[in-house]
Amino acid sequence: MSCRIVLFSDIHEEAVFSPGAWKDKRILGWLNSHVMRRKRYDRSRTDRAVRRILEEKPDLVIFPGDAVSTGAPAEFETAWRRLRPLAESGIPMIFTPGNHDVYTRDRACRAAMEDFYRKMNGGRVYGPEPYLVELKGLRIAVVHCAKPVSWVMSSGRMTPDTAAFLRRAADAPSSSPLICTGHFPILIDHPLRESRRRIFGAGEAAAMIRSGKIALSLCGHMHEGYEKLDERGYGEICVGSLTRYGSLAFLTYRDESKIFELKRETID
Ligand SMILES: [Fe+2]
Ligand SMILES: [Fe+2]
Structure with a gap:
């Protein structure tokens, strides 16, 4: 048996400038999107990637967040318009919000994120608790570590409850490797240098990845994709930004050998 992700x-x-955006960090996100990112991000790559994924018909699609820039309802509407064919294709999908999806505490933005989350996750209601999916010889722990943070930060936090959930899943007797997926990379090489945008509270999860108790961490957040993998394909894969770098990743897990194979593709 194999599983293709x-x-x-x-x-x-x-x-999109939403009501009240001038009062909080949405103004910064708006400027960032329109000045710094305008020419560098090609959003039509999402449409081409959707067609490519539908052609591939994988067993699962994972989208670890940052669908939008400032969390405005109109931004989620555009993201949904592009991703709808995929979300309604019958291919199981896991979406976890990134720091830009939960950018501020604005109520309308929060409601739009929750609505998008539900549609992307086959009707699942958003909650901060982690959950486990079992699929074709794999166990996938889905973690939610993004929450609104101050103007200068783009960091996340893993709660002690989420860490305990991962520990229980890793210690449970099972022949199926455990994958963890969420927005933020868990393996951090330079905690001080990365303190503005790293995840906090994930030391134990990082140790579980390094020891192989968690076979693989699948994440986004860093826009230039990379992977830190051993010869079995165990470790961490940061997908990279689809619209900035055209990053699309294909992962195959083979149950007989318990090995993961990663292939990357660039969407022009
Ligand atoms: Fe991002
Ligand atoms: Fe992010």
Whole structure:
């Protein structure tokens, strides 16, 4: 038996100025989207990636967040318009919000994120708790570590409850490897240098990845994709931004050998 997973991330639909945006960090996100990112991100890559994924018909699609720029309802509407054919294709899909999807505490933005989350996850209601999916010889722990943070931060936090959930899943007797997926990379090489945008509270999860108790972490957030893998394909894969770099990743797990194979493709 094999399991084929397609991953894409950080599509960052262009910022739309929403009511009250001038009062909080949405103004910063709007400027960032319209000044810094305008020419560098090609949002039509999402449409081409959707067609490519539908052609591939994988067993699962994973989208670890940053669908939008400032969390405005109109941004989520655009993201949904592009991703709808995929979400309604019958291919199981896991979407976890990124820091840009939960950018501020604005109520309308929060409601739009929850509506998008539900549609992307086959009707699942958003909650901060982690959950486990079992699919074709794999166990996939889905973690939610993004929450609104201050103007200068784009960090996340893994709660002690989520860490305990991962520990229980890793210790449970099972022949199926455990994958963890969420927005933020868990393996961090330079905690001080990366303190503005890293995940906090994930030390134990990182140790579980390094020891192989968690076979693989699948994440986004860093726009230039990379992987830190051993010869079995165990470790961490940061997908990279689809609209900035055209990053699309294809992961195959083979149950007989318990090995993961990663193939990357660039969407022009
Ligand atoms: Fe991002
Ligand atoms: Fe992010």
